[in-house]
Amino acid sequence: MISRADHDLQYNPATDEFVNANPEAQSVMTFRGGANGEEAPIRVIQGPHTQIGFPNHGIGLDNIHNEIFIVDKEYILVFPRTATGDVAPLRVIRGPNTLLFNARGVVVDPVRNVLLVGTDSGLLVFDRTANGDAKPRAIISGPLSGIRSRPPVNEKDLTEEQIQERRRGGQGVAIQNMRLSPKGYLVSVQGRVAVPQDQSTVAGPDGKGNANGLPGGITVWSIDDMMKISGKGDVPALFVLSSPTGKMAGGSMALNPNNKEVILGGLHSLEMYSFPEIF
Amino acid sequence: MLRKGVRLKVLCAAGILALLVLSAAPPFAALRGATPQQQQAAADAKKTVHIVRAPLRTVEDPNPSFSSVAVDVARNEIALEDENLDQIVVYGRLDNTPAQAALTEPKRVIGGSKTKISENCGLYIDPFSGDIYTVNGDTANYLTVWSHEQKGNSVPDRTINTPHRGFAVAVDEQAKELFLTIESPPAVVVYPKLANGNDVPLRILEGDKTQLAEVHGIALDTKNQLMYVVNQGPTSSNTDDGGWARDVKPGSPTVEWTPDSDRWKYLVPGSGKVMPPSITVYSMKASGDTAPVRIIQGSLTQLDWPVHISLDADRQELYVANSVADDILVFRATDNGNAAPIRVLKGPHTGIGKPHGVFVDTKNNELVVANFGNHSSTVYARDANGDTPPLRTIRAAPANTPAPMFGNIGTLSYDTKRDQLLVPN
Numbered sequence: 001m002i003s004r005a006d007h008d009l010q011y012n013p014a015t016d017e018f019v020n021a022n023p024e025a026q027s028v029m030t031f032r033g034g035a036n037g038e039e040a041p042i043r044v045i046q047g048p049h050t051q052i053g054f055p056n057h058g059i060g061l062d063n064i065h066n067e068i069f070i071v072d073k074e075y076i077l078v079f080p081r082t083a084t085g086d087v088a089p090l091r092v093i094r095g096p097n098t099l100l101f102n103a104r105g106v107v108v109d110p111v112r113n114v115l116l117v118g119t120d121s122g123l124l125v126f127d128r129t130a131n132g133d134a135k136p137r138a139i140i141s142g143p144l145s146g147i148r149s150r151p152p153v154n155e156k157d158l159t160e161e162q163i164q165e166r167r168r169g170g171q172g173v174a175i176q177n178m179r180l181s182p183k184g185y186l187v188s189v190q191g192r193v194a195v196p197q198d199q200s201t202v203a204g205p206d207g208k209g210n211a212n213g214l215p216g217g218i219t220v221w222s223i224d225d226m227m228k229i230s231g232k233g234d235v236p237a238l239f240v241l242s243s244p245t246g247k248m249a250g251g252s253m254a255l256n257p258n259n260k261e262v263i264l265g266g267l268h269s270l271e272m273y274s275f276p277e278i279f
Numbered sequence: 280m281l282r283k284g285v286r287l288k289v290l291c292a293a294g295i296l297a298l299l300v301l302s303a304a305p306p307f308a309a310l311r312g313a314t315p316q317q318q319q320a321a322a323d324a325k326k327t328v329h330i331v332r333a334p335l336r337t338v339e340d341p342n343p344s345f346s347s348v349a350v351d352v353a354r355n356e357i358a359l360e361d362e363n364l365d366q367i368v369v370y371g372r373l374d375n376t377p378a379q380a381a382l383t384e385p386k387r388v389i390g391g392s393k394t395k396i397s398e399n400c401g402l403y404i405d406p407f408s409g410d411i412y413t414v415n416g417d418t419a420n421y422l423t424v425w426s427h428e429q430k431g432n433s434v435p436d437r438t439i440n441t442p443h444r445g446f447a448v449a450v451d452e453q454a455k456e457l458f459l460t461i462e463s464p465p466a467v468v469v470y471p472k473l474a475n476g477n478d479v480p481l482r483i484l485e486g487d488k489t490q491l492a493e494v495h496g497i498a499l500d501t502k503n504q505l506m507y508v509v510n511q512g513p514t515s516s517n518t519d520d521g522g523w524a525r526d527v528k529p530g531s532p533t534v535e536w537t538p539d540s541d542r543w544k545y546l547v548p549g550s551g552k553v554m555p556p557s558i559t560v561y562s563m564k565a566s567g568d569t570a571p572v573r574i575i576q577g578s579l580t581q582l583d584w585p586v587h588i589s590l591d592a593d594r595q596e597l598y599v600a601n602s603v604a605d606d607i608l609v610f611r612a613t614d615n616g617n618a619a620p621i622r623v624l625k626g627p628h629t630g631i632g633k634p635h636g637v638f639v640d641t642k643n644n645e646l647v648v649a650n651f652g653n654h655s656s657t658v659y660a661r662d663a664n665g666d667t668p669p670l671r672t673i674r675a676a677p678a679n680t681p682a683p684m685f686g687n688i689g690t691l692s693y694d695t696k697r698d699q700l701l702v703p704n
Contacts, residue, residue: 006703007689016696020703023543024463024493025513026551033696038583038603047549054543073543086549102540144327177690241330248334254691258698261335265688265702267398267418268363269339273332 007057007104007176007252014063017042021070023056028070030084045070047086051077057176058106060115062128071106071117078131095133099124105178107186109223116186116223118176122149123186125226140226142234146219177253181278185238186221189253189264217242218253218262220278241275255279340683342382342676343368345649345656347402347447347587348636351409352643354427356386357673358411359649359656360399360636362686366390367399367413367425368675370656372643375671382654382674391432395423398687401447401460401496401587402636410436414445414459417687420536422448422459437475442468442523443539447496447509447587451563456481458497458506464542465491465514466523467506469566477533484561485522486568492554496587498597500612504563505572507597507612509585512554521545524567556582558597558610577617581608586635587649591661593641596621600634600648607637607648609664626666630657633684645670652682 011018016033020041027046031039046052051072058071066081067090075094079087093100105118108128114137115126122141126134141149179187220239229235241262242248250266260279264271343361350357355372368385376383389411390396401414409427420443423435444462451458455472466485470478485491492514498507525545526536537545557576561569576582584603591598595612606625610618624646625631633652639661640647646659654676657669676682686704693700 009690009692009701009703011692011694011701013695018692018694018701022513022551024515024551025553026515026546026549027553033694046551049549051548052551053546053548056543072548237327239328239330241332244331244333250688252688252690254693254700256693256695258695263691263693263700264334265685265691267687268685269337270685270688270691270700270702271334271338272336273334275332277328277330 008055008059010059010061012061012063019059019061019068021055021057021059023054026050026052026055028052028055028059028068043082043084045079045083045085045087049086049088050079051075051089051092057104058117060106060108062108062110064110065128067108069106069108069115071103073103074100076100076103076106076115076117091129091131093126093130093132093134097133097135098126099136099139104176105188107178107180109180109184111184112223112227114223114227116178116226118147118178118188120148120150122232123147123226125229138226138229139232140221140229140235141232144234144236145221146237146240176251179253179255180223181220181255182257183278184223185278186223186226187253187255187262187278188219189217189248189251217248218264218273218275239275239277241273243271243273338683338685340685342654342680342682344651344654344682344684345675346400346635346651348638348647348649348656349402349404349411350638350640350643350645350647351404351406351427352640353406354409357647357656358402358404359673360402360413361390361675362399362651364390365396365399366394367396367402367411370673373671374673376674378678380674381677385675387430389425389430389433393432393434395419395421395435395438400635401445403448403450405450406452412448412450412457414441414448416446416462417444420445420539437473439470439474440477440536442466442526442536443542446494449497449499451499451501453501454563458499460494460497460508461523462493462495463514464517464521464523464546465489465494465510467491467494467497467508467561467565468523477535479527479532479534482564482566483522483524483527484565484567484569485517485524487516488568488570489561490554490557490559490571490574492557495585496600498588498590499563500590500592501563502592505612506561506563506565507588507590508559508561509588509599510554510557510559511584512556514552514554516547516550518545518547521547556580556585558582558585558588558599573615575610575614575616575618579617579619580610581606581620581623587637589637589639591639591641596639598637598639598646600637602633602635602651605631605633605652607631607634607646622662622664624659624663624665624667628666628668629659630655630669630672632682652684654680654682 029041030043060069070077077089078091099121102120113128124136125138141147218241225235249264249271252265260276344363346362347360367389397419400416403412411425424437493511496509559571560573597610599608608620609622632650635651636649656673658671
């Protein structure tokens with residue numbers, strides 16, 4: 001039941017399960033932690049009542065409140081963590097006030113009671129229990145964070161130069177894969193901040209150069225810093241870790257707290273970076 | 280992806296060590312770590328701490344992994360898609376790697392940044408000209424065409440811009456039509472054989488009635504005018520105006536395909552399902568939302584992540600590379616419903632490992648397999664059955680070299696309990 005185009009898979013150490021989103025079959029599957037071979041999932045959320053459309057990037061797990069968050073491009077579905085079958089969501093965050101444009105990565109911070117979502121509007125911070133057409137409490141983007149804000153526009157209203165700039169990605173990059181570090185830091189592989197000139201040879205995380213030729217790397221922000229923002233704002237990243245070769249593996253990421261490592265995955269390769277500062 | 284069906288790989292973190300390539304030391308002085316004092320200073324000043332640090336370990340495969348195969352019977356060559364290194368490698372048809380040899384060098388290679396080859400997964404050779412057609416999957420939305428003489432890091436003769444997630448290609452040489460499968464949203468797009476650039480297709484087969492579902496291989500029976508399509512099973516419905524055909528404007532000679540970033544807008548939420556894998560059969564002229572004339576599907580078929588398919592038109596037999604089960608299934612082309620294969624090539628002596636490509640060479644009475652899981656292509660008698668050793672093996676790496684089979688790794692997770700990495704591809 002696993003298909004191509006999986007862009008989020010999360011191991012849940014609290015329950016010894018892993019959760020996988022299947023965008024082709026519009027489902028979210030939970031397997032036991034030691035699943036092997038052609039083993040069926042123990043739970044599948046799928047069907048017309050679920051409203052799942054294209055869950056290809058974001059799954060957020062909240063073990064304290066027993067909920068699972070599924071990002072679906074322009075809305076977020078919240079289910080009981082143990083939901084299975086064709087069930088309706090508990091909550092749906094959707095509407096023009098949400099600024100959920102091309103939403104991808106998601107992290108639930110049950111301690112600070114916030115939901116962090118990577119979108120084309122920037123990094124959105126919602127109250128954890130947000131519902132309906134809720135406004136985010138903060139919208140983070142700008143040169144300090146390196147997070148891109150690129151709300152949707154009608155390209156007919158832009159000049160050719162503006163269209164090309166937009167397609168190159170503009171300033172900063174979008175947040176896609178996100179993880180929460182044990183220290184309460186938000187970690188992503190696609191962040192970018194200004195880097196000293198002598199270190200500016202770093203390519204994008206795909207090893208082929210960022211869309212705008214700017215440096216990239218594993219970027220870490222403090223959620224506490226983000227909590228201080230109300231409305232639109234920018235917060236500096238705490239750390240940017242880049243590779244001396246100028247290339248890093250692609251946009252997928254996992255944290256290994258046992259060894260204090262960040263693991264990056266990309267086209268045909270995995271890389272393991274020591275990053276004790278965030279564990 | 281483990282092209283192009285995705286499979287979950289579990290890497291034991293300790294076991295990885297055998298594959299590791301330790302990175303070189305950083306070439307220039309830089310901030311190798313952040314001391315607590317530096318961290319505090321940065322926090323106080325609201326500045327970012329920049330760390331330049333080489334990876335501790337890298338896991339990658341420096342060897343080819345074969346995702347598709349075609350035989351040029353006129354020139355006695357075997358062409359293989361090497362999806363791991365983004366290249367096409369061509370061997371002599373009778374090449375056979377000696378047991379003691381590390382590998383066999385190809386006659387020629389097409390690969391490099393100029394080639395635009397990326398995540399290549401589908402292959403066709405023009406039996407007359409020797410031109411090679413190769414499909415880029417996932418990371419690049421085009422199909423490239425190469426004359427027989429081309430090699431190295433060169434520019435393709437032609438590039439056809441296609442919908443995202445192309446997988447397999449077949450050509451009707453009589454009608455001069457090129458058939459391209461699209462994994463998802465599932466479709467078969469038919470172009471003029473000599474299409475180029477943004478040329479508009481002749482017709483598109485797609486829609487719920489087709490029962491197409493994560494489409495992979497395709498084979499054509501030009502004598503009986505039938506098309507055989509391999510489906511892995513997961514699928515969801517397009518909105519009424521949401522098929523690929525929405526991009527084809529009446530009267531326009533060109534088409535701009537909806538980018539993948541926008542395709543989700545045309546899916547019906549909650550319509551997703553996982554159907555059993557199948558081979559669906561249509562008229563070669565089928566278009567639009569047309570039901571198949573037959574479906575080979577069910578538990579007796581043993582289909583399990585089927586990838587490419589090849590038709591023996593003389594004997595009316597279908598050969599399927601059945602990836603997860605590590606076997607080649609052979610069906611009668613006339614089979615229907617829950618039909619058992621008439622032969623299964625499978626077992627430890629076959630040398631088959633995660634087969635993705637299959638080609639029936641009716642001229643030389645042979646069956647050629649591209650093994651994604653063991654860096655090899657294996658050749659058998661056309662009617663081989665059971666645990667039969669190959670007649671010949673082309674190895675692109677030393678025997679028993681592990682193959683991580685990485686594709687485009689879209690996500691990762693670490694299992695803290697088992698010290699394992701979960702790697703969908």
